[in-house]
Amino acid sequence: MSRKAADTLVRWAVALVATCAGACFSPSIAQELTIGTRSEMTLDPHHFWSTPNRAYNVQLYGTLVRLDERLQAQPMLAESWKLVDDTTWEFKIDAHARFHNSQPVTADDVVASFERARDLPNAAASYRGAIDGIKELGAVNPQTVRFLTKRPDPALLHQVAQVAIIPREIARTALQSDFISGKAAIGAGPYKFVEFQAGNRLVLTRNEDFAGEKGRWARVTFRTITDDAARVAALIGGDVDLIDLVPPSFIARLKSEQRTVVHMGTSDRTMYLIPDVGRDQSPFIRDVGGQPLSKNPLKDLRVRRAISLAIDRETLVQKVMEGAGQPANQTVAPGVLGYAEALPALRLDLAEAKRLLAEAGYPEGFQLTIHCTNDRYINDSRICQSIGQMLSRLGIKMDVQALPRAVLFPRITNHEGERISLALLAFGSGTTGDAGGILNNTIHTWDRQRGFGAWNVGHYSNPELDAAIESAAATLDASERGKRQAKAVAVAMEDLAVIPLFHSNVVVTSKKGLHYRIYADESTIADAATMP
Numbered sequence: 466m467s468r469k470a471a472d473t474l475v476r477w478a479v480a481l482v483a484t485c486a487g488a489c490f491s492p493s494i495a496q497e498l499t500i501g502t503r504s505e506m507t508l509d510p511h512h513f514w515s516t517p518n519r520a521y522n523v524q525l526y527g528t529l530v531r532l533d534e535r536l537q538a539q540p541m542l543a544e545s546w547k548l549v550d551d552t553t554w555e556f557k558i559d560a561h562a563r564f565h566n567s568q569p570v571t572a573d574d575v576v577a578s579f580e581r582a583r584d585l586p587n588a589a590a591s592y593r594g595a596i597d598g599i600k601e602l603g604a605v606n607p608q609t610v611r612f613l614t615k616r617p618d619p620a621l622l623h624q625v626a627q628v629a630i631i632p633r634e635i636a637r638t639a640l641q642s643d644f645i646s647g648k649a650a651i652g653a654g655p656y657k658f659v660e661f662q663a664g665n666r667l668v669l670t671r672n673e674d675f676a677g678e679k680g681r682w683a684r685v686t687f688r689t690i691t692d693d694a695a696r697v698a699a700l701i702g703g704d705v706d707l708i709d710l711v712p713p714s715f716i717a718r719l720k721s722e723q724r725t726v727v728h729m730g731t732s733d734r735t736m737y738l739i740p741d742v743g744r745d746q747s748p749f750i751r752d753v754g755g756q757p758l759s760k761n762p763l764k765d766l767r768v769r770r771a772i773s774l775a776i777d778r779e780t781l782v783q784k785v786m787e788g789a790g791q792p793a794n795q796t797v798a799p800g801v802l803g804y805a806e807a808l809p810a811l812r813l814d815l816a817e818a819k820r821l822l823a824e825a826g827y828p829e830g831f832q833l834t835i836h837c838t839n840d841r842y843i844n845d846s847r848i849c850q851s852i853g854q855m856l857s858r859l860g861i862k863m864d865v866q867a868l869p870r871a872v873l874f875p876r877i878t879n880h881e882g883e884r885i886s887l888a889l890l891a892f893g894s895g896t897t898g899d900a901g902g903i904l905n906n907t908i909h910t911w912d913r914q915r916g917f918g919a920w921n922v923g924h925y926s927n928p929e930l931d932a933a934i935e936s937a938a939a940t941l942d943a944s945e946r947g948k949r950q951a952k953a954v955a956v957a958m959e960d961l962a963v964i965p966l967f968h969s970n971v972v973v974t975s976k977k978g979l980h981y982r983i984y985a986d987e988s989t990i991a992d993a994a995t996m997p
Contacts, residue, residue: 496683501690501705502989503840505871506667509644510629510652511582513589515841515870516895519627520988521687524680525669526629526652529556529575529610530622534984534993536733536895538622541677542570542630542653551617551941552600556625558608561676564632564653572604577633589875594906595627595896597916598938615915616939619946620897627896655680656991664689669991685991691840700725700974707979709989710843711972713787719974728973729789730983733893735796736848738835738964739907740769741886743924749834749886753862758831763886763923767825769961773811774818775859776852782967785844785851789972793965795958796892796903802943803900803950808958811965818859830860836877837889839867843969849889852966877922880911884922891969892920895986899943900950904934908957925962 504517510526523531529543544559562570579602582592598618605611614621631639635649643649650658655677656669667687671680688705690696693712699705701722711719711727720727740763741747747761762768778792794811797804822830833856837849846867853863877884896902910926911918917931918924930953937949958965971983975994982993 497686498682498684498707498991498994499686499688499705500989500991500994501688501696501699501708503689503691503693503696503710504989505664505689505691505840506661506687507589508647508650508661508667509641510631511578511585511588511592512641513871513874514592514595514627515590515874516893516986516988519895520984520990521667522629522652523626523654523988524656524685524991525650525654525658526631527562527570527654528626528629529558530626532623532626532895532986532988534982536623536898536985538626538898546622549611552614554612554614554621555605556610556612558610559676560608562653563674563676565651565657565672566632567674568632569607570630570653571607571633572610573607574633574636575610575630576602576604577636578630579628581631581636582628589871590878591919592628593913594916594919596624597905597919598624616935617941618938619941619943620899620901620938623896623898623902656685659684681992681995687989697974700976703976707973707975707981707994709973710987711974712843713785713789713972715974716787716789716972724977725974726977726979728975728981728983730971731798731800731985732969732971732987733798733801733895733985734891734987735793735798735893735903735968736790736842736889736891736966737793737796738772738852738966739885739888739890739921739923740772740961740964741884741923742769742962743926747886748883749836749864751832753829753831755832761886762825762827762831765825766961767821768827769964771818771821771825771859772856772861773961773964774814774821776811776855776964776966777813778811778967779813781848781851785847786967786969789843789970790967793967795954796907796963796965797900797950797954798894798968801894801900802898802947803904803937803954805951805954805958808955815858822859822861827860830862832862832864833887834864834866834885835887835889836866836868836873836885838870838873841870842891843972845889848966852889878919880913880922880924888922889966890920890922893986899947900954901934901938901946904950904953904957905938908953908962909934923963925960927956927960927962930956930960930962 506521507513510522531541543556546556600613600615602612639649655675660668669685782790839846853865906920909917933953940946
C-alpha cells in the first residue's frame with residue numbers, strides 16, 4: 466500500500482472516531498485487553514511450528530521454560546533445571562503447577578507432549594526441527610523429567626521453550642478438531658481458553674490458579690486482522706487496544722496521532738532469499754522461451770552472486786520498509802552471538818551482475834518464479850514484488866507467487882516435494898539464542914533423522930560446513946561457540962547458501978496510556994502490555 470493510500474485510510478478512521486463523538490474510542494476496562502494481530506493462530510499446539518504460534522501457546526498452554534523479551538530462558542512450569550553432565554539435563558516441575566482442569570503437571574505430561582510435538586502426523590510445520598538436539602527424554606519421578614541430548618547442546622533451553630505442555634491423555638488421543646472446538650484446549654499457562662473462532666478471534670481469561678506470576682489482564686482477546694490497513698483502522702477506531710506487525714507505511718502517521726503511541730525495537734529476524742541449489746533441474750525455472758532448462762542455473766555461484774548484486778537493499782529498507790530495518794550482509798542479526806563482524810556490506814552493482822550472469826551462460830537471462838507469503842512477515846508480498854522488479858532489471862523474467870503461509874509453508878517443508886526454486890523467508894535466533902538457529906535449520910544439510918536442515922528448503926549441502934556447524938552447536942562455552950558460529954556464517958555467506966536482504970525492526974502500536982515491551986522475536990504477548 467502506498468503512503469498516500471495509507472494516509473487516506475487513516476484519515477477515514479480518524480473521521481469515524483470524531484463522528485462517534487468519542488464513544489468509539491472510549492478506554493477499555495483496565496482489566497480487558499483486545500489485540501489486533503496479523504497472524505492467525507493454530508489452536509493445536511503442536512501442529513504448526515512458528516513464532517506467532519509459540520507466542521499463543523506459551524500464554525495458553527505454558528512451556529517448561531519461557532523466553533523473555535531478550536530471548537533469555539526463564540522458569541515457567543519448571544521451577545529449576547540443572548546440567549547433570551554434558552548431555553544430560555534435569556528439569557524440576559513446579560509442585561504448584563496445575564492444568565486448567567486442576568490436574569497437576571507431571572513429568573509424564575511433559576514426555577507425552579514432547580513425543581506428540583516430535584511425531585504428530587500431517588503437521589503443517591513440524592516441531593521436529595525445533596527439538597532436533599533431544600535424543601530421548603523420560604520421567605525420573607512425577608516432578609522431574611530428564612532430557613538426554615545427542616551431543617553437548619547449549620541450545621536445549623531454547624528448544625524446550627518451543628513445546629507447549631498439555632495433559633498426557635490429551636497428547637495421546639486428541640485430534641486437531643478437538644483443539645479447534647476447545648474440547649482439548651487445556652493447558653497450564655497464565656490464561657485459560659474461553660472461545661475460538663478460526664480466522665476471527667481467540668478469547669482467554671486469567672488463570673487464577675497459575676503457579677507463577679498471574680496474568681496482568683482479566684480477559685484477553687486476540688482478534689485476527691490479517692489486512693494491515695484494517696488492523697490500523699481498528700486501532701484508530703478504538704476497536705482494539707493494541708496492534709502488532711505494524712506496516713511501515715503507517716508508522717509516521719501513527720506517531721503523529723494523539724490517541725496512539727508507537728513502540729519500536731530491534732528484531733533478531735533476518736529476511737533472506739533461499740535458492741534451490743540441490744537439484745540439477747529446478748521446477749520453477751525455464752529458459753527465455755518458456756521451456757524447462759536442462760541445468761539449474763542457481764547451482765552456479767556466479768548466478769547467485771549476480772542475484773545478490775542486483776538487489777538494492779537500501780531501497781528495500783528505506784522505501785519498502787519505510788526505514789524499519791537495516792541492510793544485511795549475513796543472516797545473523799547484530800548483537801546475536803555468532804554474528805560475523807568482519808563481513809563486508811553487500812553492494813549493488815547491476816553491471817557486474819549482468820557480467821556474471823553472461824559468464825555463467827545466461828546472457829539473455831531465464832524465467833524464474835519466486836515464492837513468498839502474503840500474511841507472515843511485515844510487507845512480505847511487497848518485498849517479494851520489489852525483489853521481482855530488481856531481478857527483472859538483470860534480465861531475469863520474474864513470476865511472483867505470494868501465498869498464505871498455511872499454503873506455502875507445508876509445501877516448502879515437504880522435502881520430498883517440488884518445494885521452490887527461489888523463496889523469500891526469514892529466521893531468527895529464538896530457537897537457540899545464537900546463530901545456531903539459522904545455521905542448524907537453514908544452512909546445514911537436510912537430515913531428517915538427526916533433525917538438521919528442517920528449513921533448508923533449497924537443499925544446500927556442504928559437508929565441511931556441516932561439520933563446523935555441528936562442532937559449534939556442541940560447544941558449551943559461549944565465547945568459543947560464538948567464534949565457531951561466526952566462522953561458519955562467513956563460509957555460508959561466501960557461498961551464498963542463502964542471500965541476505967535486511968534485518969527487520971519490531972513495530973507495535975497501542976492506544977495512549979498503554980506501555981508495551983518489545984520482544985526481539987516478534988512474539989505478541991498480552992502481559993507485555995501494561996497500564997501505568
